[in-house]
Structure formats: C-alpha cells, structure tokens
Amino acid sequence: QPDLPLQGKKVLVTAGGTVERLDPVRYLSNDSSGKMGYAVAEEARGMGAEVVLISAPSSLPRPEGVEFVPVVSALDMLSAVMERLKDVDIVIKAAAVADYRPAEASPVKIKKKDEEMTIRLVKNPDILQQIGERKTKQYVIGFAAETNDLEANGLDKLRRKNCDLMVANDVTLEGAGFGTDTNIVTLLDKDGNVERLPILSKREVARHLLKLAAERLPSAGGER
Ligand code: C5P
Numbered sequence: 339q340p341d342l343p344l345q346g347k348k349v350l351v352t353a354g355g356t357v358e359r360l361d362p363v364r365y366l367s368n369d370s371s372g373k374m375g376y377a378v379a380e381e382a383r384g385m386g387a388e389v390v391l392i393s394a395p396s397s398l399p400r401p402e403g404v405e406f407v408p409v410v411s412a413l414d415m416l417s418a419v420m421e422r423l424k425d426v427d428i429v430i431k432a433a434a435v436a437d438y439r440p441a442e443a444s445p446v447k448i449k450k451k452d453e454e455m456t457i458r459l460v461k462n463p464d465i466l467q468q469i470g471e472r473k474t475k476q477y478v479i480g481f482a483a484e485t486n487d488l489e490a491n492g493l494d495k496l497r498r499k500n501c502d503l504m505v506a507n508d509v510t511l512e513g514a515g516f517g518t519d520t521n522i523v524t525l526l527d528k529d530g531n532v533e534r535l536p537i538l539s540k541r542e543v544a545r546h547l548l549k550l551a552a553e554r555l556p557s558a559g560g561e562r
Pocket of ligand 1 (some may be wrong): 433434464467480
C-alpha cells in the first residue's frame, strides 16, 4: 500500500528531555520540547505503523493511537527501551538524554548552607549506543544536535553508536532545534550518503525519515 508504507511494522520512538532528580523539588534537565519525537510518533501512526512512544516529560498532549510510556530519567528510558527493542522494526531516538545525573538524589530537600556547594555527577548510559550493540534487524535512527562541525560530529556519532541513519541539526540556526516547529537537518548514513534537507516542519522531517526507513527495512528488499 503506497499510502501505508509502515503497515504491519512496529516503530519505537523516544522523545523529550530526561529529568535527573537532585532532591524532591529539584532536578537537572534540558530544553528539549519533545516536538520532533511526537511528530515522528504521529506520522508513523499515520503511515500505518504500530507505535510505542517512550517519552521523558513534555508539555505536549499525548498523541492518540500510540502506546504511550512515560519515563523520567535516562535510566528509566534505558529500561523501557531495552524491554521493547527486540519486538520493533524501527527505532527513532529523538529524546535529549542527559549525559550525566546527580550521583545521589537526596530523599529530602537539600538545605541552603555554605557559600559554595558542589554536586557530583555520574555518567548516564548511552541508550543509543546500547541499541547499536544489541540491534538485530532494527533500522536505527539517531539525532545529533550540534553547534559546530555538524557533518563531522554527526558522522562520528553514527559510527560510534552503530546507527543506520544520523539526523544532524545545527541548533544555532534560526528555525532548527529545540522548541521550534521547524527543523533544518542533514541526513548521514553508513554508506557515506549525505542529504541536506531544506527547512521543513518537524512533521515533514518525520515523514521523510520514516519513508527512508520503510524503504530500507530488510523486508522491503531495498538497497541498504
Ligand atoms: O551523543 P549525543 O547525545 O549528541 O547523541 C545524540 C543521540 O544519542 C540522540 O539520538 C540521543 O537520543 C542519543 N543518546 C542516548 N543516550 C545518551 C545520550 C544520547 O540515547 N545517554
């Protein structure tokens, strides 16, 4: 079916910015709005896929017709993703995952005391990298938000994390990155193909990515 290219396929999408607790009322997070990932989830459903959206906190309404799995931290997201990985055909990792989390979350509100205080952070697991290590048939798409050397950094991440496609965007450009309804992305793949897309709505970017993934799934028999 030309208009339902993902009929019978399962798509796992992550979205939003993870929240890393410091104490009951404070946390570390980032500016991710969730718009890119939610757009992917909605478009995938529209293209006939069975969709699971694993979402860190976002103020966006839950998309209808998708399995919605709310998570908070990077560690929560890791387990939610790994539980479901083997069942899916396409993974789109649009979430902004915190690289570090507080070494410990205080069970009670941290009190104001000295003039200076230090918070010790420890590294979070790289979820995308673990997907890259464990994937079998899955077509895996990662995102790279960059402020400089877009293509070189994107390509480096593609290789390091063993993705099939890396969506690189320069977050310093007007109309790209966090919070906007549009994005300006460059697609990099393992074969060295580089596709620079014009400014598009996040919905259009999502559609383009999903079409590419559909064409490249093992069952599609397309060139890989
Ligand atoms: O390394 P960087 O964070 O720039 O890579 C971005 C890509 O890696 C995104 O697809 C993001 O979801 C994923 N990522 C992840 N786990 C992390 C850090 C990033 O899955 N701890």
